[in-house]
Amino acid sequence: MPTPSPYEPAADEFTTIVHPELGEQVVARFRRHARRLAMPTLVLIALAVACGYFLGRFPEQWQNLTALAVAGAVALFGWVMPVLSWLAHRYTVTTRRVIAVRGLFVRERQEVSLRRGFDVTLRRRGLQALFRTGDVTIHSGGDHPLVLRDVPDARLIVTALGDLGA
Structure with missing residues (x-):
């Protein structure tokens, strides 16, 4: 029986597959801020x-x-x-990529590789500065940037993404 390639998608495409044999480790898992x-x-x-x-x-x-x-x-x-x-929105940051899964009835999964060059932007509006949250946008050169909306401790996440990209 052949062994599956570590690059093959899992049966459930919305499960985060981490490949420790390739040096990928989970850095953070989080959801939108609970003030919602x-x-x-x-x-x-x-x-x-x-x-x-x-x-x-x-x-x-x-x-x-x-x-x-x-x-x-x-x-x-x-x-x-x-x-x-709120429970249906979750974000995972690994040493190789950022994964956003959202949607209650219709699931949407978006990934951004951290191996390519990327730009991280933090935007705060309304009461987000008071709660230390913000919208983190990751531009990786594609048409659609990945936006992590209303994430807790947004400045720490931006710093961690900057360190992972270096």
């Missing part, structure tokens, strides 16, 4: 308070069931979907 979950969490808390107050107070049974269904829909679209969306 603040508003969905407030929605969930407000929903729990509203359910505790209103459920069971309506005179008709169908009104109580309708209120419960509306609360379930608000919980699904106001908390579960944003949390799953």
